[in-house]
Amino acid sequence: MERPDFFTLKNGEKVKLPFSKKEYERRINNLRVVMENNNLDMIILTSMHNIAYYTGFIYCSFGRPYGCIITKNKISTISANIDASQPWRRSHCDNIIYTDWKRDNFLKAIVSIIGRDEPPKNIGIEYDHVTIDMREKIGSIFTFSVFYDVSKHLMNLRMIKSNEEIQIIRNGARIADLGGDEIIKNIHEGNSEIEIAIKGRDRMEREITKTYPDAEYMDTWVWFQSGINTDGAHNPKTNRKLVNGDILSLNTFPMISGYYTALERTLFLNHVDDDSLKAWEANVKVHIKGLELIKPGVKCSEICNELNELFAELGYLQYRTFGYGHSFGVLSHFYGREAGLELREDIDTVLEENMVISMEPMILIPEGKPGAGGYREHDILIIGKNGAENITKFPFGPEHNIIKN
DSSP, rough: OOOEEOOOEEEEEEEEOOOOHHHHHHHHHHHHHHHHHHTEEEEEEEEHHHHHHHHHHOOOOOOOOOEEOOOOOEEEEEEEEEGHHHHHHTSSSEEEEEOOSSSHHHHHHHHHOOOSOOOOEEEEOTTTTTTTHHHHHHHHHSSOOEEOHHHHHHHHHHOOOHHHHHHHHHHHHHHHHHHHHHHHHHHOOOOOOHHHHHHHHHHHHHHHHHHHSSOOOOOOOOEEEEGGGSSSSTOOOOSSSTTTTOOEEEEEOOOOOTOOOOEEEEEEOOOHHHHHHHHOOOHHHHHHHHHOOTTTBHHHHHHHHHHHHHHHHHTTGGGSSSOOBBBBBBBOSSSSSOTTSOOOOTOBBBOOTTOOEEOEEEEEEHHHHHHHHEEEBBEEEOOOSSEEEOOOOOOOSSHHHOOOO
């Protein structure tokens, strides 16, 4: 029996995507401007975030390659047979399914989209995502083509949000706050990090399904950390039980169709000692100053340098652990990042209208020192014409977040 290397399958009907057809067309048109400006005949996307951004489809790789081919007049996703027709239903464009009866059928599917008569001379790929192995394989089928890195161009396009994107981010921030409220209700001495996190996650997922009943639901999560486990911003939750006087870190992350939002807060259980209070108040002062500094026309590095000076005056600069904020959009702990829009000393990007960025200072005081623990606050701001709007409403600071029970 001869089985196909690739095929198409339109099983069911196209479903409602997170954005309108007009929005996806706007994104593709902008991408084709990049192609024209750089004399590209074709772009091969391979990353989860860019394929999701341009088509609406978020793939689950499990070690298999996925892609999206864009030419001057075509766009098609390429997916593995294990997903059947779901990639077609969940994208605004065409789809080709490759089988794994033979090795490298993924590459044959690429060729099938563009044909063999006139091979592309110039091809754009994502250098920050393509593995060495995949780069060599693509090069083996396009032996006379020149390859060009489009990753930074695509990142720059994603950094400016449309009105539809901003709406989904607003809802995400609102839902993150709801998750925070649910976590507060479940903070009690003796409760575990994992059980408290489950409550917050479930509250957010139910609200996401209510707000977006036609979506797919994946990847929403909570990190709820206590004691020494607060030392890292991305430490997973554990089964540790809360102890009276613990420093706590609340982190809620609703995921809506690949769009990430976050709420992060420092809390204490029942009481806070003087050294911890001093450190907490210092971090809050920097957080408030950072919120004031975020506005259009300001360089990311300038914000960072000014906050460094404040931390130094307060005596805590040596405890700072990472950048002061980052962009929002199609990103997750699994994929994506708009590294050109981060509040770091080495980023000179100028803030513009419709960028979305966080303010999230963090300091870590190691065990054995007064006030030991990780302190972090996190708000999301939308850059406007004349200022910035903070869309995080959950309160921060000692007057609100010493949780007593």
